Amino acid sequence: MTTLSGQSNPSSVVCHPSSARWQVILAHDWLTGMRGGERVLEVLCRLFPRAPLYTLLHNPEAISADINAHKVTTSWLQYVPFIRKNYRYFLPFFPGAIERLRAASADLLISTSHCVAKGLPPPPGARHLCYCFTPMRYAWGFYEEYFGRNPLKKKALQPFLNRLRDWDRRTNDRVDLFVALSRHVQRRIRSFYGRDADVVYPPVNLSFWTPAPEAADNAQRSDGAYDLIVSALAPYKKIDLAVRAYNRLGFPLKIVGAGTEYQRLRRIAREHIQFLGRLDDEQIRNLYRYCRALVFPGEEDFGIVPVEVQACGRPVVAFGYGGALETVVDGQTGVFFQTQTEGDLLEAVEQAAATRWNPATIRANAMRFSEENFISGLTASIARCMGT
Numbered sequence: 001m002t003t004l005s006g007q008s009n010p011s012s013v014v015c016h017p018s019s020a021r022w023q024v025i026l027a028h029d030w031l032t033g034m035r036g037g038e039r040v041l042e043v044l045c046r047l048f049p050r051a052p053l054y055t056l057l058h059n060p061e062a063i064s065a066d067i068n069a070h071k072v073t074t075s076w077l078q079y080v081p082f083i084r085k086n087y088r089y090f091l092p093f094f095p096g097a098i099e100r101l102r103a104a105s106a107d108l109l110i111s112t113s114h115c116v117a118k119g120l121p122p123p124p125g126a127r128h129l130c131y132c133f134t135p136m137r138y139a140w141g142f143y144e145e146y147f148g149r150n151p152l153k154k155k156a157l158q159p160f161l162n163r164l165r166d167w168d169r170r171t172n173d174r175v176d177l178f179v180a181l182s183r184h185v186q187r188r189i190r191s192f193y194g195r196d197a198d199v200v201y202p203p204v205n206l207s208f209w210t211p212a213p214e215a216a217d218n219a220q221r222s223d224g225a226y227d228l229i230v231s232a233l234a235p236y237k238k239i240d241l242a243v244r245a246y247n248r249l250g251f252p253l254k255i256v257g258a259g260t261e262y263q264r265l266r267r268i269a270r271e272h273i274q275f276l277g278r279l280d281d282e283q284i285r286n287l288y289r290y291c292r293a294l295v296f297p298g299e300e301d302f303g304i305v306p307v308e309v310q311a312c313g314r315p316v317v318a319f320g321y322g323g324a325l326e327t328v329v330d331g332q333t334g335v336f337f338q339t340q341t342e343g344d345l346l347e348a349v350e351q352a353a354a355t356r357w358n359p360a361t362i363r364a365n366a367m368r369f370s371e372e373n374f375i376s377g378l379t380a381s382i383a384r385c386m387g388t
Contacts, residue, residue: 022107022108022382022386023105023106023107023108024048024051024106024107024108024109024110025051025052025053025054025103025104025106025108025109025110025123025126026041026044026045026048026051026052026053026054026070026109026110026111026112027053027054027055027103027109027110027111027112027113027117027118027120028041028053028054028055028111028112028113028117029055029056029112029113029114029115029116029117030055030056030057030058030087030115031055031057031058031059031062031063031067031072032057032059032062032084032087033059033062033063034062034063034064036133036202036302036304037112037114037133038063038064038067039202039203039205039304040112040131040133040181040202040203040374041067041112042064042066042067043203043371043374043375044110044112045066045067045069045070046066047375048110049069049070050070051070052070052071052072052073052103052104053067053070053071053072053073054072054073054101054103054117054120055072055073055074055075055117056074056075056077056078056087056094056097056098056116057074057075057077057078057083057084057087058072058074058078059084073101075097075098075100075101076097076100077090077093077094077097091138091164092160092164094115094116095116095119095164095167095171097116098116098117098119098120099119099120099121101120101121102121103120103121103122103123103126104123105123105124105126106122106123106126107125107126107127107386108126108127108128108129108382108385108386109122109123109126109127109128109129110129110130110131110382111128111129111130111131111175112130112131112133113130113131113132113133114132114133114134114136114137115136116136117130118130118132118171118172118174118175119167119168119171119174120174121174122174127176127177127385127386128174128175128176128177128385129175129176129177129178129179129381129382129385130175130177130178130179131179131181131200131378132178132179132180132181132185132189132197133181133185133301133302134181134185134188134301135168135185135188135189135192135193136164136165136168138161138164139161139164139165139168140165140168140188140192168192169192169193172193172195175195176385177197177198177381177384177385178193178195178196178197178198179197179198179199179200179378179381180197180198180199180200181199181200181201181202181301181302182199182201182301182302182322182323182326183199183326184301184302184322184323184325184326185197185301185302185323186199188301198377198380198381198384200374200377200378200381201302201326201368201369201373201374201377202302202304202369202374203369203370203371203373203374203375204304204307204308204311204366204369204370204371205371206311206366206367206369206370206371208281208285209285209288209308209309209311209312209366210285210311210312210363211289211312211313211359211363212289212290212312212313224290224291224292225252225290225292226251226252226253226254226274226291226292227246227251227252227253227254227291227292227293227294227295227317227349228253228254228255228256228287228288228291228293228294228295228309229242229253229254229255229256229257229294229295229296229297230256230257230284230287230288230294230305230308230309231255231256231257231296231298231305232257232258232259233255233257233258233259233260233261233262233265234259234260234261235260235261236298236299237259237261237297237298238297238298238299238319238340239255239261239265239297239298240261240264240265240268241297241340241341241342241345242295242297242345243255243265243268243269243273244268244342245342245345245346245349246269246270246272246273247268247269247270247273248342248346249346249349250270250272251272251349252272252273252274253272253273253274253295254274254276254287254291255273255274255275255276256276256277256278256279256284256287257277257278258277258278262275284308285312288308288309288312288314289312289313289314291309291314292314292352292353293314293315293316293317293334293349293352293353294306294309294314294315294316294317295316295317295318295345295349296316296317296318296319296324297318297319297340297345298319299319299321299322300322300323300324301322301323302323302326302327303318303322303323303324303327306318306324306327306328306334307327307366307369308366310327310328310333310334310362310363310365310366311363311366311367312363313359313360313362313363314357314359314362315333315334315335315352315355315357315362316328316333316334316335317334317335317337317345317348317349317352318334318335318336318337319336319337319340320336320337320338324336327365327369328365329365331355332361332362332365333357333361333362333365334352335348335349335351335352335355336348
């Protein structure tokens with residue numbers, strides 16, 4: 001275990017004097033890749049380098065060194081053959097698996113949760129702070145976004161989904177303080193759980209996501225020659241909307257990411273739409289730096305990608321709902337479209353193309369989401385949770 005005084009960068013955190021006695025443990029839903037949630041966990045792992053970590057599944061090859069450095073305790077699901085690529089099919093077993101884990105003695109449990117991590121039973125006497133990415137979406141009316149529109153499958157699963165919702169509502173009582181990653185999620189926590197929540201925006205690595213150097217090799221540059229999407233290719237991301245719109249527009253669109261929608265999207269896309277698959281962060285940064293605009297067509301609870309591209313000085317065309325309203329400034333760092341239709345999206349794309357953007361202004365907006373601001377906000381919430 002670790003204390004709040006055992007941080008890798010103590011100068012960036014303002015700690016309460018009594019925090020040196022707090023023993024901390026961490027919980028996360030699953031560790032199968034480095035997405036936005038794992039980037040938040042990574043910061044917590046640096047803050048608490050000796051904290052034990054509890055999770056359903058752990059694939060060390062897909063996880064960063066900062067996280068793998070911790071003692072990781074997994075559920076029985078870890079030992080199911082071939083589960084790493086098929087873990088979502090085991091959703092009915094997640095609540096029971098997390099509840100069977102027994103956490104070490106501690107003063108404070110910090111869970112980072114969008115599924116079942118908040119349901120980990122806290123050790124006796126421990127306080128529990130949940131950094132909530134969202135209440136469990138597929139238990140609260142977002143089923144089709146994740147599992148498709150098959151009405152027979154939904155009808156068959158409805159009794160289980162009802163039980164999952166009851167479990168999710170019931171286990172929110174194990175949390176002493178919710179911290180939401182956006183005001184959008186804060187409202188959802190209030191609606192679904194009847195609970196208040198602090199808001200602390202997740203961190204972005206602003207020292208990595210930077211504009212192109214002024215002396216960049218001209219042979220590498222292609223400013224404005226393409227628009228860009230960086231996203232998992234899942235139904236709720238609405239990438240098909242962008243593909244249909246750009247089929248009409250005829251302007252080059254590069255799509256980074258993989259997922260269940262890949263084959264369908266490839267079939268409907270015209271030749272000027274390019275699918276690049278999974279890329280590393282340096283490749284994505286290069287695409288950010290030289291795109292005309294990032295297109296963000298879905299509804300997200302927060303959405304880290306628009307912040308990353310703004311940190312690189314490039315604008316965003318986003319659906320004007322959800323987390324994008326908190327990360328993008330309409331007319332200054334991007335353009336919103338109000339309905340998820342091809343016409344509205346194309347109108348916003350054309351408006352963005354006609355605007356003279358100021359890269360310094362765009363990056364300044366992204367600076368609000370620094371790691372330092374995240375740590376400062378979370379430290380204040382921890383102190384509140386501990387009653388100090």
